[in-house]
Structures are given as C-alpha cells and as structure tokens.
Amino acid sequence: xxxxxxxxxxxxxxxxxxxxxxxxxxxxxxxxxxxxxxxxxxxxxxxxxxxxxxxxxxxxxxxxxxxxxxxxxxxxxxxxxxxxxxxxxxxxxxxxxxxxxxxxxxxxxxxxxxxxxxxxxxxxxxxxxxxxxxxxxxxxxxxxxxxxxxxxxxxxxxxxxxxx
Amino acid sequence: xxxxxxxxxxxxxxxxxxxxxxxxxxxxxxxxxxxxxxxxxxxxxxxxxxxxxxxxxxxxxxxxxxxxxxxxxxxxxxxxxxxxxxxxxxxxxxxxxxxxxxxxxxxxxxxxxxxxxxxxxxxxxxxxxxxxxxxxxxxxxxxxxxxxxxxxxxxxxxxxxxxxxxxxxxxxxxxxxxxxxxxxxxxxxxxxxxxxxxxxxxxxxxxxxxxxxxxxxxxxxxxxxxxxxxxxxxxxxxxxxxxxxxxxxxxxxxxxxxxxxxxxxxxxxxxxxx
Numbered sequence: 001x002x003x004x005x006x007x008x009x010x011x012x013x014x015x016x017x018x019x020x021x022x023x024x025x026x027x028x029x030x031x032x033x034x035x036x037x038x039x040x041x042x043x044x045x046x047x048x049x050x051x052x053x054x055x056x057x058x059x060x061x062x063x064x065x066x067x068x069x070x071x072x073x074x075x076x077x078x079x080x081x082x083x084x085x086x087x088x089x090x091x092x093x094x095x096x097x098x099x100x101x102x103x104x105x106x107x108x109x110x111x112x113x114x115x116x117x118x119x120x121x122x123x124x125x126x127x128x129x130x131x132x133x134x135x136x137x138x139x140x141x142x143x144x145x146x147x148x149x150x151x152x153x154x155x156x157x158x159x160x161x162x163x164x
Numbered sequence: 165x166x167x168x169x170x171x172x173x174x175x176x177x178x179x180x181x182x183x184x185x186x187x188x189x190x191x192x193x194x195x196x197x198x199x200x201x202x203x204x205x206x207x208x209x210x211x212x213x214x215x216x217x218x219x220x221x222x223x224x225x226x227x228x229x230x231x232x233x234x235x236x237x238x239x240x241x242x243x244x245x246x247x248x249x250x251x252x253x254x255x256x257x258x259x260x261x262x263x264x265x266x267x268x269x270x271x272x273x274x275x276x277x278x279x280x281x282x283x284x285x286x287x288x289x290x291x292x293x294x295x296x297x298x299x300x301x302x303x304x305x306x307x308x309x310x311x312x313x314x315x316x317x318x319x320x321x322x323x324x325x326x327x328x329x330x331x332x333x334x335x336x337x338x339x340x341x342x343x344x345x346x347x348x349x350x351x352x353x354x355x356x357x358x359x360x361x362x363x364x365x366x367x368x369x370x371x372x373x374x375x376x377x378x379x380x381x382x383x384x385x386x387x388x389x390x391x392x393x394x395x396x397x398x399x400x401x402x403x404x405x406x407x408x409x410x411x412x413x414x415x416x417x418x419x420x421x422x423x424x425x426x427x428x429x430x431x432x433x434x435x436x437x438x
Contacts, residue, residue, distance in 0.1 A: 027351050028281045049180040056184050063191075067286075070192025074185055081181040129192060131283055135329065136350055139283070 006100070010038045018065045029143045032151035035062060036122050039076060040115055040155065041100045044084050055080030068130065075125035079118055090114050103163040115155055123148035215277040215288065223274075223417060230417055237306040268383050271295060271421040273303075276320070280413050283350035285327045287311070289419060292319040300381060300431070302422040308387040308410030309333060309375060310419050326388070327353045327413055335388050336376040340365070343376050346388055346407070353413045356389060358405035367394040367403055380430040382422060 017035040024030050039055055046054075059076030063069045087101065088094050090110040103111050127144045172179065223230075273295075277288040291297050293316050301313040303323055311325035312333075324331055326348060333346045335358070344361045361367060371391040377384025389407035396403050424430075 024281065026281075028283060031281070048177040052177075052180055052184055056188070059188070069194075070188050070190075074188035074192060077181065077184045077188060081177070133329070136283070139350060 009041075013037050014062070014065075017062070022066060026146075029139075029146050030150055031143070031147050032154060033119075033122055033126060033147070034151055034154050036076075036079065036119060036151065037155050037158065039079055039083070040118060041102055041159075043098065043100050044087055044094070045098055048081065048084055051080040051083065052077050071126060071129045074129060075122050078125055079122050082121070083118065086114055086117060103159045111159065112156065116152055119152045119155065120144070120148045123151065216290065219274070219276045226415070226417060229415070233306050234418070267425055269423045269425065271297070271423055273321075273419050273421055275416050275419060278325075278413065278416060280327060280353040283329050285325055285353070285413075286314075287323045287325055287416070289321050289323060289421075290319070291421060292317045292321050294318055296423065297321050297421060298427070300427070302381040302424075303419050304382070304386050304422060305411060305416060305419045307412065308389070309382065310411055310413075310416065312381055313421070323419075325413065326356055326409060326411070333382075333388065334376045334378045335373045337367075338372040338374050338385075343378070344373070344405075346373065354409055355392065356407055356409055358389070358391070358407050359402070361403040361405060363396055363401050363403060365403070367391060367405060369393065373407055380424050380427045383424075 013035045017033065021032050021034055024032075035058070038058065042051070042054065044051075055076035056073055059073035062072040062076075066072065087097070087106075090113055091097065091106050097105055099105055101111075101114070106114070123144050127140050127147070131140050271291060273289040273291040275287050276290050279285045279287075287310075289303075297313060297316050299313055299316050303310040303313065309326060311323045311328070311331065313321050314324040315322040326333060326346060329348055329350045331346075331348060334343065335346050336343045342361065342365050345359045346356050347359050348356045358373060369391055371394075372387065373389045373391065375382040375384060375386040375388060387410045389409045391405060392408045393406040394403050395405075
C-alpha cells in the first residue's frame with residue numbers, strides 16, 4: 001500500500017512538473033522544479049550508489065519529457081550524491097530513519113535546512129547547465145533565486161499540509 | 165593491487181558519482197548545440213508524435229484566427245502577383261529577350277512544438293529531409309521572420325528561432341538601408357535587441373527593421389521588427405535599441421520554409437573561400 005502511494009506521489013509530481021510548472025510564463029524567470037520532491041522524500045535505506053542510479057533514471061525521464069537531454073540527469077545524480085551525508089549532518093539519529101524523509105520523521109529545522117540546500121543546489125545545476133554560458137549571468141542568478149524559492153515554498157507547503 | 169582495491173572500496177560512491185556524471189555530461193554536450201536533435205532518436209520520435217497529436221487537437225481552437233491570417237496573406241500575395249504581372253508585361257514590351265529566374269520558393273510547414281519561456285528556445289516543424297528541408301534554411305510566417313533551421317531529420321526539423329540567445333540575424337532599416345544584427349537577451353519573447361547600429365545614424369521609435377538580404381538565408385525585405393526604444397548612452401559608439409518583434413511566437417502555428425535555389429552554390433563558394 002505504501003509503495004502504491006509513493007508511485008502515485010511520483011506520478012502526480014512529474015505530471016505537475018511537465019504539464020504545469022514547465023509552462024509558467026514569468027519572463028522565463030520562474031520554473032520551479034517541484035519533481036525534486038520525489039528524490040528529497042525518498043528513504044535513505046538504500047546504498048548511495050543505488051540512490052544515484054534512481055536519481056539518474058528520474059533525471060533522464062524528465063530530460064526526455066522536457067527535451068533537455070543530460071541537464072536534469074546531471075542535477076539529479078548530484079542531488080542523490082550529497083543527500084545522505086547532508087541528512088547525516090542535520091539529523092543526529094539518522095540511522096533510525098527507515099521511512100520517507102518528511103516533517104513526520106525529522107524536525108522542522110532539519111527538514112527546512114535539508115530541502116533548502118538541495119533545492120538551491122538542484123536549481124543552480126539546472127539553470128547553469130541549461131544556459132551553458134555566462135552571458136546574462138544576472139538573469140541566470142535571478143532565475144535560480146526565484147525558481148528555487150518558489151519550489152522550496154511548494155515542497156515545504158506540501159509537507160506541512162501532509163504533517164497535519 | 166590490494167591498495168588499489170582498498171582505494172576503490174573507500175571511494176566507491178564517489179567513483180560511481182563521477183562515472184554517472186560523466187555519462188550525463190557526455191549526453192549533455194552531445195546535444196547541447198542543438199538540444200533537440202535527440203528528436204531523431206527513438207525516444208524523441210515518440211515525443212514528436214505526442215506533440216503532433218496534442219497540436220492537432222489544440223489547433224482546432226485557433227482555426228478562426230488562422231483562417232483570417234491566411235486570408236489576409238492570400239490577398240497580399242494576390243496583389244503582389246498583379247503588380248508583378250504588370251511589371252512582366254512591361255518588360256516584355258521593352259526588352260529584346262526575357263528569362264525566368266525564380267530564386268526563392270516556399271515550403272509550407274506546421275509548428276508542432278515550441279518553447280517561449282526558456283533562454284534557448286527551439287521549435288519543431290513537421291517537415292524534414294524528405295520534404296527537401298536543409299540546414300540553414302530560413303523560416304518566416306505571415307507576420308515576419310521566425311528563425312533558421314538548425315537540425316534536419318527525416319520527417320521533422322528543429323528551428324533556432326529569433327527568441328534564442330544564440331540567434332543572430334542580419335537586418336537593415338527600411339528608411340535608410342543601414343545594417344544591424346537582431347539578437348535576443350532571453351527575457352521577453354515579444355522584444356529583441358538591435359545591435360551594431362553606429363551612433364552617428366538617426367534612429368527613431370517606429371522605424372521598420374527588415375532582413376538585409378546579405379546572407380542567402382533570407383531574401384531582402386522580410387519584416388522582422390519595429391523600433392520600440394532607441395537609446396544612445398553618453399560616450400557610446402553604438403545605440404542600445406529595443407525592438408518589438410513582428411512575429412508573435414506565443415500564437416505561431418503555420419510557417420513557410422524559404423528555399424533558396426542558389427543556396428548550395430553560394431555555400432560551396434563561401435566554404436571554398438574559407
């Protein structure tokens with residue numbers, strides 16, 4: 001049952017990303033990557049290499065849907081590489097975490113820091129790799145800040161609603 | 165050997181990470197110049213098919229506006245035919261011989277996928293190699309210039325539109341014939357920038373910008389944009405010009421590929437010179 005709800009959650013997040021958030025017309029400055037929620041909340045019971053392979057698969061899938069081969073893949077692999085050490089740093093008894101990473105399993109403070117860092121790192125990778133140039137660097141920075149802030153707000157909001 | 169194994173064991177996660185990132189970057193750099201050339205892989209042929217199906221459905225909702233635009237263009241073309249026929253008759257009367265030399269022909273195409281909210285926007289059209297499309301072909305619609313074909317597949321092609329930060333299209337002012345380059349800063353799909361216009365020229369709001377005809381991609385005189393704001397900063401040798409693009413990329417549906425009969429010959433000549 002738990003697995004089914006995870007699959008549904010992934011499906012909804014990817015569908016929302018492709019059909020809604022990728023099509024936001026805000027002068028190209030706001031493209032929140034909310035599908036990252038799937039990776040952020042993924043349990044840390046698997047070894048890191050398996051985590052990275054999952055990140056690679058999801059990234060490649062997103063790349064096919066967004067026609068941006070390699071961009072999401074590189075970003076997701078990086079996120080899955082740094083995720084486990086980051087949780088170990090913020091959560092003292094991280095060995096006991098067997099379920100998904102959410103506000104129900106870790107404190108608000110740790111969850112906020114953990115998601116904020118990863119959402120920004122992910123957005124930096126996506127924006128820089130998509131731009132592939134340092135021309136209009138100011139615009140890229142603005143896009144990173146706006147998109148990551150909106151994505152963080154949506155991910156946090158979803159988790160707060162779920163925790164209630 | 166044992167120390168090597170120990171090293172691998174110790175840094176196994178990092179090595180896996182490095183390998184996977186190398187794969188991702190190889191894919192990324194392979195497709196970076198024309199990110200959507202992957203269209204012609206199996207996965208993207210499916211994506212293109214999906215776009216076409218989705219587009220077929222949504223195009224029904226724009227039929228009225230499209231018909232009106234086509235009608236307007238038909239009238240304009242018919243008028244042009246009349247003018248040309250008159251000119252032809254005049255020339256036959258006044259010259260000893262005539263010859264027909266049709267340099268440009270047009271191939272109609274339909275846009276099946278388009279992005280306008282990115283900085284590297286691309287659009288996909290439903291014509292490819294089998295329809296005589298080649299790389300470097302110019303694309304226009306009833307409103308003006310759209311872009312240049314960047315990648316050609318069997319049935320579909322990828323177009324680098326004006327609203328891509330890598331696009332540079334040669335243009336000129338209709339009023340005085342001075343040349344410039346249209347570029348896009350990646351912000352608003354309705355506006356672009358006009359570069360390389362020297363400070364001694366007179367530029368005013370409302371000036372019309374058309375293709376220069378300097379390259380074999382576009383014939384001379386296709387509308388591109390209208391000057392919205394021209395600024396000359398103190399001490400600058402070039403104007404900072406913001407132009408409103410004629411083509412509304414948010415509503416673009418039908419386009420025409422410009423087939424230059426002499427393109428191959430001109431390209432070969434220019435390659436030989438290089």
